Amino acid sequence: MLTAQALKIDWASMPTYNTIMAVAAGVGLLSLVLFVRDVARNGEEASAEGWALNFGVLGAILASTGLHMTLTWPLAAGGFPFDNIIFGETSLGFGVLLLAASLYLWKRGTEALTGTEVLPRLAKIARPVSTFVGFLGGALIAIAVAGIKYELFAAPAEEPISGEFAEWPLVEAIFMSGLLGLVGVGAIAFPFAVRSVLRGDSLRSLATQVVGWAWAITGVVFALFGVMNFFTHIGLIVNTM
Incomplete structure (x- = not known):
């Protein structure tokens, strides 16, 4: 594991872009909640093309960067293969x-x-893929448990703001694991929310409320955290070149 003492990183061999990924993921989670609310309130007055563009932009960023990171493991070069x-x-x-x-x-x-x-029809379309969403939620819970057990996510001392907690790695481990875990809770509840809408419960069921609040809260926090990381990661690069 890398130490904070005299830390040097070869950034040419370890491209890092989880800044834009965090912003896109956060806005993506929040957008799903806002989309459902827009449709519930406005029906056909909601802009299908506008939401399609929004999801397409965010999806393109996350799918392309996620695929590259999944296939090439760029963060392994700096000692963070699990990331x-x-x-x-x-x-x-x-x-x-x-x-x-x-x-x-x-x-x-x-x-x-x-x-x-509209909502029951969208729920019917989403029902088959909701199983995948639910199991992705389980994966996020597993990541959250691993994050606390192995004290992952701790920033090195050279990183501004987050590095202030370098001596207490469990602090950031609990923060990030809690954030990922809450996204996971919403994802696990998603298949049940879909089924409740199909039963005619609209958006009043416990499952839909869990999904809505979990993704709205984590979406805002993830997006703001990503914004902050544009500063902290630039600082880390400057301090470790």
């Missing part, structure tokens, strides 16, 4: 799901949101 699994594979899965949503909304256009039973 390729944590950030790469989860971003790849989420990115492809967003691209699928984008493709459907773009292909169907306004028709996708027309009618009085």
